[in-house]
Amino acid sequence: MRLPRARGDLSATVIDHLGRRPGTGRxxxxxxxPRTHPYGDDLQLALYxxxxxxxxxxxxxxxxxxxxxxxxxxxxxxxxxxxEALRDDVPxxxxxxxxxxxxxxxxxxxxxxSRFLRDEGETWQLREYAALRSLYHLKEADPHVWVIPRIRxxxxxxxxxVEYDEFGAGRADRVHARLFAxxxxxLGIDSSYGRYLEAATAxxxxxxNLMSLLGLHRSLRGALVGHFATVEITSSPxxxxxxxxxxxxxxxxAAVHFYTEHVEADAVHEQLVRHEVIDGLLEDEPHLASxxxxxxxxxxxxxxxxxxxxxxxxxxxxSATRESVRP
Numbered sequence: 317m318r319l320p321r322a323r324g325d326l327s328a329t330v331i332d333h334l335g336r337r338p339g340t341g342r343x344x345x346x347x348x349x350p351r352t353h354p355y356g357d358d359l360q361l362a363l364y365x366x367x368x369x370x371x372x373x374x375x376x377x378x379x380x381x382x383x384x385x386x387x388x389x390x391x392x393x394x395x396x397x398x399x400e401a402l403r404d405d406v407p408x409x410x411x412x413x414x415x416x417x418x419x420x421x422x423x424x425x426x427x428x429x430s431r432f433l434r435d436e437g438e439t440w441q442l443r444e445y446a447a448l449r450s451l452y453h454l455k456e457a458d459p460h461v462w463v464i465p466r467i468r469x470x471x472x473x474x475x476x477x478v479e480y481d482e483f484g485a486g487r488a489d490r491v492h493a494r495l496f497a498x499x500x501x502x503l504g505i506d507s508s509y510g511r512y513l514e515a516a517t518a519x520x521x522x523x524x525n526l527m528s529l530l531g532l533h534r535s536l537r538g539a540l541v542g543h544f545a546t547v548e549i550t551s552s553p554x555x556x557x558x559x560x561x562x563x564x565x566x567x568x569x570a571a572v573h574f575y576t577e578h579v580e581a582d583a584v585h586e587q588l589v590r591h592e593v594i595d596g597l598l599e600d601e602p603h604l605a606s607x608x609x610x611x612x613x614x615x616x617x618x619x620x621x622x623x624x625x626x627x628x629x630x631x632x633x634x635s636a637t638r639e640s641v642r643p
Contacts, residue, residue, distance in 0.1 A: 317510030319365070319374050324358025326394070330365045333387060334377045344386040347393035354401030355621070359394055360521035364513070366391040367528035371455055372509060395529055398522075403610070406617045412605050415612045416590065419549040429623045430557035432630065439565050440641075441630050443503050446496075447512040447641040448520045448626075452527070453496035454509050457482035459527035460544050466537045470596025475541075478548065478585045478593070495574045502568030504643030515637040519622040526618055530611060538604030541597055542611020548585040555579045 319335070322328035329346040336342075352359055368374065369382040381387055409415035433442060457479055464475055484490035497507035506512075530540035559575035562568075598605055629636035 317368070317372060317374050317508075317513070319377065320361065320514045322358075323361045324356070326352070326358045326362040326390075327365065330362045330387070330390070334365065334374065334381055338378050338380045338384045338387075342386070344390050346390060348397040349393075350397075352397050354397050355518060355522055357518040357521075359397065360518045360525060363391065363394045363398065363525050363529075364521045366394065367525060367532070368510070370528070370532065371458065398525065399529065402526075402614050402617075406610070406614050408613050409609060412594075412609045412612075415609055416545070416549070416594075419546060419612065419616075428554070429626050430554040430561070432627060433561040434557040434564070437561055437565070437630070439503070439567070441636075442561065442565060442567060442571075443505050443641045443643070444635065444637050445626070446500050446503055447505055447515055447637060448517070448622075450496065450500060450507075450512055451510070451516055451520060452524050454493050454507075456492045456496065458493075459531035460540065462531035463537050463540045463544075466534050467541070467593075467597055467600070469600055470592050471541070471594075471600065472596075474588045474592025474596055475544075478544075478588055481581050481585065492574075492577075495570070495577060498570035499562075499567075499574040502571040505641060512637075512641065515639045515641055517622075517625055517636070517638060519618075519625045523615075523618050523622055526614060536607065536611075538597065538601070538607025539611030539614070541593055541604075542608040542613075543615045544611075545589045545594055545608070546612050546615040548589045552579050552583045552586065 319331050322331050326346055326348060329344060333342075333344060348354075348359055348362075365374075366387060369377075369379075369387075373379055373382075409418065429445065433445065460475070461479060464472060464479070467475065480486075482492050484492070484494070488494065500507040527540075527543060530536045530543055555575040555578035559572055559579060562571040562575060594608060597608070626636045635641075
């Protein structure tokens with residue numbers, strides 16, 4: 317994975333420093349202030365670059381940058397600006413039970429991305445969708461693993477049961493990230509990890525950054541469980557529509573299989589997450605209910621922004637990516 321081009325002063329600062337040797341004591345003067353756009357390309361790319369150091373890193377970048385104090389100080393200012401904006405902007409449900417009921421409600425009709433792709437999408441739009449989603453799906457479930465040592469009892473056991481499936485239930489060929497790579501190959505696009513970072517919009521980066529933010533902070537463990545619940549509860553019906561889209565456009569067997577696998581697996585996961593992970597967490601730590609609710613609402617809101625970006629582009633015949641996605 318190569319470092320991308322900068323999208324502003326913050327991301328340029330991060331890229332510049334990652335090209336140097338860490339530990340020199342050189343101070344990083346940049347930080348995110350109140351005038352920094354919390355959902356803009358510059359902040360979101362800078363934050364993504366900082367977080368990626370905790371995953372696989374970048375070609376030619378020293379692994380010791382992961383815990384460099386100066387870079388962590390800059391990351392803290394980016395996180396603070398992003399998180400404060402989310403707490404101010406995200407519409408909130410009155411309570412957790414109402415939020416979960418809304419996640420379980422599958423609206424009739426509607427104009428979501430999965431419906432668009434199923435009913436009228438074209439192959440080039442499937443490629444764009446897969447390219448953008450690859451930023452998460454090629455490390456699918458990784459951000460959620462961080463919560464496991466921070467929870468206990470029923471919540472830990474339920475989380476482990478779901479994650480075991482996500483990582484292939486002991487079979488490398490069934491790891492969901494590998495299944496998504498095969499989907500990309502069926503669509504004729506590059507399945508290399510991080511290949512489409514340059515193509516990703518700020519809305520895409522924000523959905524992935526939220527997972528990393530919640531996963532890396534123990535204080536946000538409740539919100540990460542809320543995020544995980546949202547992903548698992550809403551996945552099965554959307555995956556069915558996306559499987560239909562892949563079938564209609566003859567995308568290939570691996571492309572269809574990725575989503576049919578999620579139709580079946582996530583229907584089971586939804587029950588585990590609601591009744592074991594969430595209920596178990598709140599049995600142990602009832603004060604985290606508001607954090608779980610925030611994780612749900614923030615996830616839904618950021619996903620809605622991404623859907624709006626995709627549909628606004630596609631419905632006018634335009635591209636939803638920052639650069640072309642070609643076979």
